[in-house]
Amino acid sequence: MKAVILAGGLGVRLRPYTLLTPKPMLPLGDRPLLEHAIEWLKGQGITEFVIAVGYMGKIVEDYFEDGSDLGVKIEYAKSRRPMGTAGQLKTAEGLIDGRFVLLYGDVLPRADLRPMIEFHDAKGALATMMLMRYYTRMRYGLVDVGEDGRILRWNEKPEVGGWVNVGCYVMEKEFLNYIPSGVPYGMDAAFRAAMSAGEPIYAYKSEGTFIDIGDRSSYLRANREFLSSMGEIP
Numbered sequence: 001m002k003a004v005i006l007a008g009g010l011g012v013r014l015r016p017y018t019l020l021t022p023k024p025m026l027p028l029g030d031r032p033l034l035e036h037a038i039e040w041l042k043g044q045g046i047t048e049f050v051i052a053v054g055y056m057g058k059i060v061e062d063y064f065e066d067g068s069d070l071g072v073k074i075e076y077a078k079s080r081r082p083m084g085t086a087g088q089l090k091t092a093e094g095l096i097d098g099r100f101v102l103l104y105g106d107v108l109p110r111a112d113l114r115p116m117i118e119f120h121d122a123k124g125a126l127a128t129m130m131l132m133r134y135y136t137r138m139r140y141g142l143v144d145v146g147e148d149g150r151i152l153r154w155n156e157k158p159e160v161g162g163w164v165n166v167g168c169y170v171m172e173k174e175f176l177n178y179i180p181s182g183v184p185y186g187m188d189a190a191f192r193a194a195m196s197a198g199e200p201i202y203a204y205k206s207e208g209t210f211i212d213i214g215d216r217s218s219y220l221r222a223n224r225e226f227l228s229s230m231g232e233i234p
Contacts, residue, residue, distance in 0.1 A: 111208025
């Protein structure tokens with residue numbers, strides 16, 4: 001079973017950090033986030049990888065090469081322009097044999113992947129999305145107002161949240177049939193196309209946690225959380 005990691009985005013929301021470094025290669029502690037992701041997947045029993053690269057992809061290739069230094073095998077799928085998440089996955093189609101794990105290059109789940117794979121198999125799913133609980137406190141108070149303008153409720157800076165997509169999936173290769181070739185295409189559009197066709201699409205609710213470096217504030221927060229998880233330095 002292979003893992004495909006999407007590592008070709010421009011990282012616009014992380015500029016200026018990504019002007020000279022692709023987003024998945026930004027350091028998290030002492031190593032790039034992408035290396036942590038590979039090690040996490042290796043710990044789940046996966047040793048064959050396809051990394052889909054684009055923007056400054058040579059930096060990724062030069063760092064990991066064939067993966068032998070990490071005890072894994074790495075192949076590369078390349079795109080010359082931004083393709084969106086599903087479009088970038090499509091570039092790896094020729095390197096995918098069957099069922100695979102898909103991971104976005106700017107996230108790092110902290111969970112056991114094996115129960116999700118078992119769930120995927122038991123459901124006979126074409127694609128299964130990992131969900132995790134996420135909560136955030138709003139910056140403003142929420143005020144409910146009646147039709148006559150009377151204030152009914154005032155909830156100051158409430159905590160809101162629910163189950164969110166963390167960018168980790170188990171998929172069958174046939175899912176790629178719902179992604180057009182050679183054009184930018186989002187993963188949400190691919191999922192909607194598959195669901196409209198009546199395909200078995202599922203979500204797996206994981207009780208783990210995840211690190212996300214999608215923008216500058218989340219990247220700084222991820223580093224603080226990562227360093228905190230390492231414990232106090234004596």
